[in-house]
Amino acid sequence: MVRTYLISSTSARPGFCSWLEDEVRDWTFWWYGRRRDSGNAKWAQGLQQPSCSHRCPAYSGLQGLLGAITHCGTTAPLSTVQASHSSALPILAPVRHRLLAIIPNNAITKLPSYLDISLVATLLRRYRLGRVWAGSWCCRLEQTLATSVALARLGPVPSLLLHLPQISKAMKSAVSLLALAGAAAAADLPAIVAKGSKFFYPNGTQFFMKGIAYQRDIGAAGAKSDPTAKYMDPLADKDACKRDVPYLQDLNINIIRTYAIDPKEDHSYCMGLLQDAGIYVVSDLSEPATSINRDDPQWNTELFDRYKAVVDELSKYPNVVGFFAGNEVSNSANNTGASAFVKAAVRDTKKYIKDNQKRWIGVGYAANDDKDIRKEIADYFNCGKAEESIDFWGYNIYSWCGTSSMQLSGYDQQVKFFQDFSVPVFLAEYGCNLPNGAKGRKWEETAALYSDDMTGVFSGGLVYMYFQEENDYGVVEVKGSSIEKQDDYDGLKKAHAAADPKGITMDKYTPSGKSAQCPDVSKAWMAAAQLPPTPDKDLCKCMSDSLECVVADNLDVKSYGDLFGSVCGASPKICAGINAVTKLGNYGAYSMCSPKEKLSFVLDAYYQANGKTSDACGWKGAKIQKGTTASNCQKSLSDAKAQNSAIATATSNVSAPKATGGSSSGNGKENFGVRTAPSGVLAAGVVAMAALLTL
Structure with missing residues (x-):
């Protein structure tokens, strides 16, 4: 349905303004009627008044100008407004969210809390408004104001543009700020940055996460996985995103966590919907079959390629806050050595981002709350050089169950423990479903999380989870193409809406936290400070090309x-060159190569050690080739040989030469709630090799 309106600039109540009020009144009462803010009620009531101009005295300066635009739209002589009704685009553009994120703090404090410019953007989306040229505002704050306004660029994911080419001197300051607000509606979400233990918008306002886990088939708190498991990329499913984003908005979500994405897929549609909805993303870098496995930990070229590919794909979207290099990889004292490989992944991914991106994007880790290693693991990932340590710390906590308190849940102890942490801390998963399942969740912990008791230390959190599945943690259930809200949905929505965390502005914040001391190696902690080497494809190729007995291609x-x-x-x-002894911090020079390259290395080492007889390369799955060594490989291969010889009999740490990586260099989890061996390298029953590669 297409509607055409003739707009007059001489009427005190022009046709467009009148039409705008008529069309928006019902929506306003529906939207704001659910809110308890008296200002919203006052605003909605104002739409019933006989004219626009009487409302202007209630606002002044910027407030009045923004209020006029929000309430009445614009007017222009002989201009045409074309609007076609569409129910296919229900996404509400969070213009106010963006406005508050970019204008100066002193201006933010002057804006009424109920000022919500998204009303106009929503109307544009709802009616597909084409173009409006305006000569004066409905509410005439300044008779001399002559402004041309364009509301345009309405595509599949439309946004609002305000173009102000003519500005009167009397209103120049206010209108300039309005132009900035309009640009925010059309521009990208402001990228989040970190300073000390806080997240901030670029304008200095503190950012608190009100998030939720958004991915199908995820086990809560690091459940085991199938190495052959497939996963569904939640950010590549256009229909699902179109279906779910309105519900995420309704839940007052400002960030989601995804646990596995396919970097080869196109994510522009879903990321665009999320951006228009004011929703940020933090994503894990692994996927079920390519992740750092606690039982067979590795950090190799294949994993690094995967991590880099995810970074390349998602970092182009400004609403991506950061990445998790691992999720609950070390979850008990007997597998703490695996944390060394995750920290190496943190180091190399941070370096890769620094070398290839122009903005801050964080790399962190999500840990479970195991009392036996709680302190050690937090200290380990936060200790040492800044280029090696995490940018943020995610905590998966399920200790607040049903009716509880800061003391009973242990939340007070978490606040105490992290009060001097040097990077942002947040709940990467929370939402205990005991004792009555998801339907019994009261969300008391949500209120606590955004209260003064916690906001000085924690930067919010992410609820586990959006989808209702067998593990019974969801707030919605997908039935075909429709959504059925679960019993805990409205409670979470209300808890998020009521949350009003009191933050601090960046300019007034002086970080006081310090990096931790690395934990001593003990029976409870088996990872030394020295990290595995950075995956180096060139070195691995040099080594592989030089070998004579190698893995057959058909194995x-x-x-x-x-x-x-x-x-x-x-x-x-002979396997020292691929081994890892995390308690000593000793790593074979080729421990970071691909599984095929490492297997070729040990086959050739055995072949050379046994006189290069035909039987020495007679293993099923082995073959003979002519080895070659390029001149530019000689130095690195010599260094690697020396490193491997040193660690073969070492009983203490052996420093790695720079050519083979080590913790001083770097460029690129356990997986997302399911755990698998990376690339299926070690099959079940390989007891001898497993003993060599573990601690």
Whole structure:
């Protein structure tokens, strides 16, 4: 349905303004009628008044100008407004959210809390408003004001543009700020930055996460996974995003967590919807079959390629806050050595982002709340050089169940523990479903999280989770193409709406936290400060090309484990070059190579050690090739050989030469709630090799 309106600039109540009020009144009462803010009620009541101009005295300066635009739209002689009704675009553009994020703090304090310019943007979306040229505002704050306003660029994911080419001197300051607000409606969400232990918008306003986990088929708190498991990329499903984003908005969500995305897919549609809805994203870098496994931890070229690909794909969207390099990889004292590989991933991914991105994008870790390693793991990821340590710390906590308190839940102890932490801390997962399942969740912890008891230390959190599945943690259930709200949906919505965390502005904040001391190696903590080397494809290729006995191309990767076990079991010392001893911080120079390259290395080492006889390369799945060494490989191969010889018999830390990486260099989890061996390298039953690679 297309409507055409003739607009007059001489009427005190012009046609467009009148039409705008008529069309928006019902929506306003519906939207604001659900809010308890008296200002909203006053505003909605104002729409019933006989004219626009009488409302202007209630506002002054910027407030009045913005109020006029919000309430009445604009007017222009002989201009045409074309509007076609569309119910396919229900997304509400969070213009006010963006406005508050970019204008100076002193201006923010002057804006009434109920000023919500998104009303206009919503109307544009709802009626697909095409173009309006205006000569004066409905409410005449200044008779001399002559302004041309364009409301344009309404595409599949439309946004609002305010173009103000003519500005009177009397209103120049206010209108300039309005132009800035209009630009915010059309521009990207402001990128979040970190300073000390806080997140901030670029204008200095503190950012608190009101988030939720958004991905199907995720086990709560690091459940085990199937190495062959497939995953559904939540940011590549246009229909699902179109269906779900309005509900995310309704829940007052400002950030989601995704646990696995496919970097080869197109994410522009979903990321655009999220951006228009004012929703940021923090994503894990791994996926079920390519992740750092607590039982067979590695940090190799294949994993680094995966991490870099995810960074490349998502970092182009300004509403991406950061990435998790791992999720609950070390979850008990007997697998703490795996944390060394995750921290190496943090180091290399941070370096890769720094080298390739122009803005801050954080790299962090999400830990479970295991009392036996709580202090050690937090200190480990926060200790050492800044380029090696996390940018933020996510905590998966499910200790507040049903009716509880800061003391009973232990939240007070979490606040105490992290009060001097040097980077932002937030709940990466929360939402205990005991004792009565998801339907019984009261969300008392949400109120606590955004209260003064916690906001000085914690930067909000993310609820686990959006989708209702077998684990019974969801707030909605998907039935075909429709959504069914669960019993805990409205409670979370109200808790988020009521949350009003009191932050601090960036200019008034002086970080006081300090990096932690690295924990001592003990029975409870088996990861030394020295990290695994940075994956180096060039070194690995040099090594692989130089070998004579290598893996046959037709050998199934599932058979690698048995062959590793056989060769290394027969001659353990030859496998030092691919081994990792995390309690000493010693890593073979080729421990970061691909599984195929590492298996070729041990096959050739055995072949060379046994006189290069035909039987020495007679393993099923091995073959002979002519090895070659390029001149530019000689130095790095020599350094690697020396490193491998040193660690073969070492009983203490052996510093790695710079050529093979080490913790001083860097460029690129356990997975997302499901755990798998990376690339299926070690098959079940490879006891000998597993013993060599673990601590």
